[in-house]
Amino acid sequence: MAEEGQHIFWNKLKWTDDKKGILSFAEARGVPNIEFGTPPQFGGPEGKVSPQDLYVASLNTCYLTTLLGTMGHMGISLLSYESEAEGIMERKEYKELRRAPANEISKITLRIKIKADAPKEQVKLLLKHTGRRCAVENSIKSEVVVETTIL
Template identity: 30%
Template sequence: MSLSDQSREYLVRVVWTGGKSGDVLVSNKPTIRTGSPPEFGGTKEFHSPEDLFVASASVCFMNSFVVFTEKMHIRFESFEVEAKGLLEKVGQSYEITHLHMKTKVVIESEDLRSKMARALELGAKYCYVANSMKCPKEYENEIVVR
């Protein structure tokens, strides 16, 4: 399946389960238990909105990167991204003010390094979830030859 210029909608339902917790429901997908983080009176056992915010940008970046490696016909052995969102008080509220993604890609040959760097660059450029976020994004990419 490929993206077209056609608009899409994504339907998510959140159901309160008590306290500061709830379930994220998406049709035909596993439930995500969520709630406020401990620093805001919640519990650490559930994913917080902050976790999901950072994760959504990271997953989109990974997916975009994979799309470009497929288009470029290049292979990698492994990919991981460790992402950190900085939550700060801005005025009377809080905002994620910076998103840092540290990526490690393992490849089998030095010959692939420049193409892999390009795929990472394009993955960041075309990650529409991160592009929809107003905070600055920083990408730190490491390419390792095994």
């Protein structure tokens, strides 16, 4: 049960075989299951979404949904929006004792094309505030770069 000011997001997964599984969400919300797997770069199957894909996608989708909420409160309509997100995963060496090298997604670049029924300067400001309000961006350690084209 969530406490005051908290929201709970739930999922479960089941390993199916080899390097694959199924990710399930709250059935009451009608969210479809997602088949996932180890990335092909690490010997996983083709045609499956990977944890790394989901990580990068979570920032991309959170950015839009946060923007929509902010625009709704301000009475601004979104006319068009497209974005792509690219995450760079690299092997990091750690100077701390007893910590082995590990992969991490060190940087995510969002490339956004947006058109709204507001002046371009106001849209720029909205996008800046969106980054500050996006729960996923506030929760990750990856560097986030946002490149925008305001139409």
